[in-house]
Amino acid sequence: MVNLIDIVLMGLLLITAFAIVRMRDLFAIVMLFSIYSLASASFFVNLDAVDVALTEAAVGAGISTVLMLGTLAMTRRHEERRPRQPHLLPLFIVAVTGAVLIYGTLDMPHFADPAAPIHQHVVPRYIEQSGTEIGIPNIVASILASYRGFDTLGETAVVFTAGLGVLTLLGRFGRREELSDGRSMYHDMILRVIGKALVPLMLLFALYVQFHGELGPGGGFQAGVVAAAAFILYSIVFGWDRAQKIISPFALNIMMACGVSLYALVGVAGMLLGGEFLNYNVLGSYPAGGQHLGIFLVELGVGITVAAVMLSIYFDFAARLAVRKLEGE
Amino acid sequence: MYIAATAAILIVMTLAVIRAVMGPTLYDRILAGNMFGTKTVLLIAIMSAVAGRADMVDIALMYALINFIGTIAVLRYFEYWSEEEEKAES
Amino acid sequence: MILVILDILSWICLLTGSFLGISGAVGLFRFPDFFTRIHASGVTDTMCTVLIIGGLMLQAESWQMVAKLLMILLLLTYTSPTSAHSLAKSAIRGGLRPTLGSGD
Amino acid sequence: MVLGLYNYWIVVLLMMTGFYIVIAHGNLIKKVVGLNIFQTSVIIMYVSMGKVRDGAPPILTDGVTLYSNPLPHVLMLTAIVVGVATTALALSLVIRINEAYGSVEEEDIHTQEQSS
Numbered sequence: 001m002v003n004l005i006d007i008v009l010m011g012l013l014l015i016t017a018f019a020i021v022r023m024r025d026l027f028a029i030v031m032l033f034s035i036y037s038l039a040s041a042s043f044f045v046n047l048d049a050v051d052v053a054l055t056e057a058a059v060g061a062g063i064s065t066v067l068m069l070g071t072l073a074m075t076r077r078h079e080e081r082r083p084r085q086p087h088l089l090p091l092f093i094v095a096v097t098g099a100v101l102i103y104g105t106l107d108m109p110h111f112a113d114p115a116a117p118i119h120q121h122v123v124p125r126y127i128e129q130s131g132t133e134i135g136i137p138n139i140v141a142s143i144l145a146s147y148r149g150f151d152t153l154g155e156t157a158v159v160f161t162a163g164l165g166v167l168t169l170l171g172r173f174g175r176r177e178e179l180s181d182g183r184s185m186y187h188d189m190i191l192r193v194i195g196k197a198l199v200p201l202m203l204l205f206a207l208y209v210q211f212h213g214e215l216g217p218g219g220g221f222q223a224g225v226v227a228a229a230a231f232i233l234y235s236i237v238f239g240w241d242r243a244q245k246i247i248s249p250f251a252l253n254i255m256m257a258c259g260v261s262l263y264a265l266v267g268v269a270g271m272l273l274g275g276e277f278l279n280y281n282v283l284g285s286y287p288a289g290g291q292h293l294g295i296f297l298v299e300l301g302v303g304i305t306v307a308a309v310m311l312s313i314y315f316d317f318a319a320r321l322a323v324r325k326l327e328g329e
Numbered sequence: 330m331y332i333a334a335t336a337a338i339l340i341v342m343t344l345a346v347i348r349a350v351m352g353p354t355l356y357d358r359i360l361a362g363n364m365f366g367t368k369t370v371l372l373i374a375i376m377s378a379v380a381g382r383a384d385m386v387d388i389a390l391m392y393a394l395i396n397f398i399g400t401i402a403v404l405r406y407f408e409y410w411s412e413e414e415e416k417a418e419s
Numbered sequence: 420m421i422l423v424i425l426d427i428l429s430w431i432c433l434l435t436g437s438f439l440g441i442s443g444a445v446g447l448f449r450f451p452d453f454f455t456r457i458h459a460s461g462v463t464d465t466m467c468t469v470l471i472i473g474g475l476m477l478q479a480e481s482w483q484m485v486a487k488l489l490m491i492l493l494l495l496t497y498t499s500p501t502s503a504h505s506l507a508k509s510a511i512r513g514g515l516r517p518t519l520g521s522g523d
Numbered sequence: 524m525v526l527g528l529y530n531y532w533i534v535v536l537l538m539m540t541g542f543y544i545v546i547a548h549g550n551l552i553k554k555v556v557g558l559n560i561f562q563t564s565v566i567i568m569y570v571s572m573g574k575v576r577d578g579a580p581p582i583l584t585d586g587v588t589l590y591s592n593p594l595p596h597v598l599m600l601t602a603i604v605v606g607v608a609t610t611a612l613a614l615s616l617v618i619r620i621n622e623a624y625g626s627v628e629e630e631d632i633h634t635q636e637q638s639s
Contacts (some may be wrong), residue, residue: 102532356453
């Protein structure tokens with residue numbers, strides 16, 4: 001059954017990708033891209049990558065679709081039909097690169113081969129030892145937050161930097177309370193009622209994903225995205241100006257920085273207590289307890305940063321849209 | 330029995346993708362995307378039932394929540410565009 | 420005995436659900452215009468979800484699984500008619516009209 | 524013998540589709556979508572390398588000994604979130620370009636640059 005799902009989903013991915021190449025309507029492209037990412041996420045579940053699937057589900061169908069639609073609202077909807085130089089050169093480059101890559105795959109071990117080199121080094125130790133060394137069932141979480149905690153600190157910093165970048169590119173400083181992004185969907189009663197019921201559910205689910213991440217799929221990255229998505233839903237249904245009154249952009253900027261700092265401070269705390277940077281063993285009275293505390297705090301930091309960055313990015317886009325509307329009038 | 334349900338859902342997904350690629354209107358594409366989303370939820374639920382693991386159902390739950398946002402966001406921007414067009418006409 | 424009955428019930432649920440799903444997809448694929456298509460998918464989608472998730476619930480090994488599936492069921496029964504409704508409404512507002520028959 | 528590699532080949536095809544969109548199309552938004560397709564296909568590549576036949580998801584459960592490889596999952600999980608953050612950055616650049624040049628087509632921007 002794994003292979004059946006695998007082949008069908010691969011086929012669907014190919015169909016969507018080719019359709020995206022041919023399509024001119026950018027809106028249709030965004031829709032197809034969201035289908036593409038849904039299909040790839042079910043593909044990840046099929047290949048046992050539950051954490052990756054959770055992330056892709058939250059990011060691909062939610063945040064990136066919303067951001068792309070926001071961009072389309074501010075630019076234009078159609079790709080200009082314009083004869084360019086014959087497509088032969090790009091096609092040739094692509095064909096050559098593809099042929100080289102396929103030649104490269106010939107040396108790779110077969111799909112799902114348990115004897116592949118990738119499964120022989122480092123990983124057996126993670127799988128065998130993480131249960132006793134870290135003491136949490138989700139191996140992905142223990143690698144993410146503990147064994148490779150330094151990597152994750154870097155990634156969190158990258159997310160933070162991207163958030164800052166969007167803020168510098170699109171954010172307008174100064175008063176923006178009087179702006180609004182126009183008629184919200186507030187007039188639609190069914191949507192309003194359902195939205196009101198769903199937002200708290202999503203926030204609850206975000207907390208569940210955050211704190212259950214050590215036992216099942218989940219963790220700071222996913223939880224942050226879901227929390228941001230809840231506020232985005234609120235903002236879409238009730239209007240951006242209302243959402244801003246609940247959580248102000250200034251507070252978001254502070255949260256962005258606080259999350260990364262929390263992560264780094266946990267590392268420094270390890271150093272002060274006599275271990276290495278990001279060594280959680282020394283945080284508690286016994287190593288596994290220290291690991292628990294460390295992973296909990298680190299994931300919390302990641303969650304706060306990711307949620308704040310995603311929401312701040314969305315608010316920046318919405319603010320730009322509102323400014324555009326104001327200038328257009 | 331699971332395999333029959335899986336096959337049925339995969340067929341539905343394929344038809345939905347074809348509809349999304351063919352169009353012809355944007356609403357058809359959104360409808361197909363929405364249907365693809367609900368069927369993805371079901372597919373993942375079945376996969377986790379086959380694996381017998383309750384924690385994989387979380388992913389399906391996540392989809393059920395997020396897919397809704399996608400659809401609503403699309404409709405929101407549709408309204409935005411129709412406002413723009415109204416303004417352009419008046 | 421009870422297990423066999425549960426098995427048979429869940430099979431019936433899964434099979435009917437799959438059938439409904441496929442009929443909805445065929446409708447989505449074959450029907451002539453947007454409103455008939457949304458009719459096809461909107462009518463079958465919810466029932467298909469209820470049946471398939473219900474079938475899985477009958478097979479579930481733990482109460483945790485049942486509770487989570489129930490959550491999915493609730494969410495989908497909330498969101499999927501809502502999005503179908505908003506979509507149809509938005510299509511009407513966007514100027515799309517059903518193609519009507521020739522009146523014969 | 525070669526059939527065991529079909530997964531990687533389809534991934535290469537997907538990757539090249541994304542690459543083609545990036546180099547052959549002039550619309551900046553479409554280029555961003557192309558980059559995203561490329562990125563997703565790289566993620567699929569890594570995740571397929573991590574799959575072990577009959578393996579379980581890498582969450583420790585009693586009675587299961589064979590797990591799929593968790594390391595690619597960790598790397599790709601962060602890559603997805605970083606990917607969406609950088610996509611947002613790219614999109615905001617596109618918005619600023621559109622404000623400055625009034626177009627998101629590469630050729631329009633180029634001609635405007637030439638004439639000024």
